[in-house]
Amino acid sequence: MGSMQEARTINLTMDLCLRIGEMLLSSGAGAADVTATMQSVARHLGLRNPVIDVTFTSLSMGYSISSEEAPLALFRQVVQRDIDYEDLTSVDGLVRDVLDDEVDLMEARAVIARIASSGHHRRRWLVTAGYGVMCAGVALMLGGNAAVMAVATTAAVLIDRLQLVMSRRRLPFFYQQIAGAAVATLLAVGAAALEGSVDPSQAITANIIMLLSGIGFMGALQDCLTGYYVTGGARMIEALLATSGIIAGVSGGLAVADIAGVSIGRLEPGSTSLIGLSLMALGAAVSAAAFAFSAYSPKRVMLPIALIAGAAMVISQVVETSGFGRTWSVGLAAFFIGLVSFSVSTMVRVPPLVIVVSAIVPMLPGLSIYRGLSLLGDDGDSAGGILALVTAASVAIALAAGVILGEYVAQPLRREARRLERRLSGPRLVGPFRARTNR
Template sequence: MVERREVYEALDLALRIGEVLLSSGAGAADVSATMLAVTRACGVRHVTADVTFVDLALHHQPTSHEPAAIQVRRVTRRQVDYADLVEVDQAVNDLVAGEITRGEARDRVARTVSTGHVRHRWAVTLGWGAMGTGIALTLGGSPVVCLLAFLAACAIDLTQLLLPQHRIPAFYQQAAGAFVATLIAVTASATPLEVNPSRVVTTGIVMLLAGVGIMGATQDALTGFPVTASARLINALLDTAGIIAGVGAGLTVGDLFGVGLTTFKPGAAGLAEVGVTLFGAALAAAAFAFASYAPLRSLVAVALVAALGQGVLLAVDSSEVGRTWGSAVAAVTIGAVCYLVAGRFRVPPLVVVVPAIVPLLPGLDIYRGLALLAEGKDGVLQLASALATALALAAGVILGQYLAHPLKREAHRLETRLSGPRMVGPFRRRGVEEG
C-alpha cells in the first residue's frame, strides 16, 4: 500500500509535468498518457486523468470504499520553451525507466521550470528576424524585401514582448503585431524602392500564425478530447482573427494615404528558384526553433525536415492537385519523417514537427483574401482556403505520425483509451528504441 502522502507527491509531480507539456503545445492525449505513466512509475495505480485547456486533474481511488484523492492544477499560459520541454521529457523517460527516483525527478522538473531561458533575449529577437528572412526567401523576395521582412519580424517580436507585460489579451497582441508588419510594408511602398511589400505582410502573418495552436486543437479532436479541442480551436480562431484585424487595419491606413500593396504569385520556375525556396524554408524553420529555445542539436533536423516538406509541396503544387492537397501531402511527409529523425537527435517529435510546418502556413492565402476585401471584392474564398490549408497541415502531420509509428504491443496495453502515436512522452522514446 502506498501512503497517502506519497500519493499526493506523485500526483503533484505528474501535474507539474503535464503543465509543462500542455503549455508547450502537446496534445491532451500525450499529456494524459505522460501523467499516467509518471504516477505508475511512482507506484500509484488506479489513477484517471482529466485534461482541459486551462485545468489538469488527477483522481486516485484505490478501492471503492475509500475516498478519492483529487488534485487539480491550473495551467497558466507561458512562452513556449522547447529546452524546458526536452529536459522534462528526459526526466519522465528516466523516471519510467527506473533510472531516477520520484524525488530526483521532482528536483529536476523544479530546477528546469525555475531556471530562466538558456538564450539571451536579443538572440531570440534576431532568431525571429532570421525566420522572417527565410519566409521572404520562400516567397521569392529580393534582398531589400528580405531586409524589410527581417525588420518586421523583429518589430513583431518586440511588440509581443511588451504587450503581455500590461496583460493585454492575445487577440490584441496578434492584431498589434500584424498592424506593425503592415505599416512597415505600407511605408516601404511609399518610398522609391522597387520592392513588393506584400511579401513583408505575408511574412508577418506566417510569423504570427506560427504561435496559433491549430495543430494541438486538431490532434485533440482526432484523439477523443472534444472539450479541449473546442477550447483550443476557439483560442486559435480568435488569434487568427486578431491577425486579420491587424492586417486589415494596416491596409486601410495604406489606402487612406493612397498606398496600395500589390499581389503576387510565389513559385519556382527553375532550379535556382527551387534551391532558394528550399533554403528559405530550412532557414525559417530552424530560426523558429532557435527562437523557441530548441536545443542547438535539433536545428539540423528541423532544417532538413522543413526543406523536405517544402520540396514535396512544390512538387505536388506544380500538378493539378492543388495547394491544399499539396500542403496535406507535405505535412504527412513531415509527420512521418520527424518521428524517425527526432529520436536520433534525442528530442521529442513535437520539437521538430512544429517548426518544420512553419514555412507551409497559409499566410499568402490570408493576405490575398484581405487584399481582395480591401478592394471591395470577394476574398472569402481565399480565407476559407487558408483555413482548409491549416487543417490539412495539422491532420496531415498526425496522419504521418500514425504511418511512421504503429502502436507497440507494450504501449498498446497501456493506451487502449489514449491510442495513437506520441509527439512527446515515454512511449515515444521506447517505440524508437524498439524499432
C-alpha cells in the same frame, strides 16, 4: 503510521504527475499525449488506474487507495501557455529517466521544480534576432529581394519587442496579434512609399507567417481527432481569435495604405523552376530552423529541422505544380514531416512535436490570408477574397491532419522494424541491425 506514509507517497506522486502534465500542456502538447504521459508515470511509480482529466486550463488527478478510504484528488491550473521547446524537451527527458528507473520520486520532483523555476541559457535578444532571420527566410522563399528581406526582418524585430511589452502588461493575445499585424503592414507600406524596389505584399506575408507560427493549430486538431473535444474546441477558439487578430491588423494597415494612395498589389507564387525551387527550399529551411531557435529548441535539432523543412517544401511545390492544388500539396508534405520526424526525434532526443511544428512553419497559410484580404479590398472580387480565406483555413487543417497521420503511420512501422530485427539471423555487413528505441 504506515497508512499515513502511503498516503503521503501517493500525494507526492500525484503532484509530480500534475506538474509534468502542466508543463507539457502549457508548451503545446495535446491532451491525449499529456494524459498518456501522466498515466505512464503514475503507473510506473505504483498508482494503478488513476483518474486523470485534462482540459484547456486545468488538470485534475484522483486516486482511491481502497473502497474503505476517502479518495485523494489534486488539481492544477494552467495559467501560462507559451511555445517553449527547451522546457518541453527537459520534461520529456525526465519522463524517460523516470520510466527507466534512473531517478526516483524525490529526485524527479527536484528536477521538475528546477525546470519550472530556472530561466533559459539563450538570451532573449537572440530570440528576437531569430524571429528576424525567420522572416528573412520566408521573404526569400516568396522570391523577395534584399530590400524585402530587410523590411521583413526589421518588422519581425519590432513585432517581437512590442508583443513582449504587451504580454508583460498582461494584454490578451488577440490584441498582441492586432498590434503585430498592424506594425508589419504599416512598415511595409512606408518602405514601399520610400523605396520602389520593395514589394510590400511579400514583406507583409512573411510577417503574417511569423504571427501564425505562435498559434497552436497542431494541438487543437490533435485534441479534436483524439476525442478531447472540450480542450480541442477551446484551443480552436483561441486559434481562431488569434488569426482574427492578424486579419484585423492587416486589414487596418491596408486601409491606411489605401487612404495614403500607396499601391500594395497582390502577391503571386514565385517561379517553380529549378532555381526558384532551390531558393524556396533554402528559405523554408532557414525559416524553420530560425523558428526552432526562437522557440528555445536544443541546438542539435536545428539542422534536421532545416533539412526536413526544405524537403517538405520541394514535395509541396512538385505536387502542387502537378495539378493537385494547394491543400493536397501541403497535406502530403505535412504527412512526410510527420512520417520522418518520429524517427529523427529519437536520434536527436527531442519530442516529435519540436520537429513537426518547426518544419511546417514555412507552409503556414500566410499567403492565402494576405491574398484574401487584398481581394476583399477590391470592390468587385469579394467572392475571391472569401475563397482565399477559406483556402487558408483548409491549408491549416491539412497541415495538422497530415502531420498527425504521418505520426500514426510511423509508429506501427517502427514496431514492425523491431519485429523484423528479432527474426533476422546470420551475418550482418556493418554492426548489428538494431532499431533505436525511445530510451
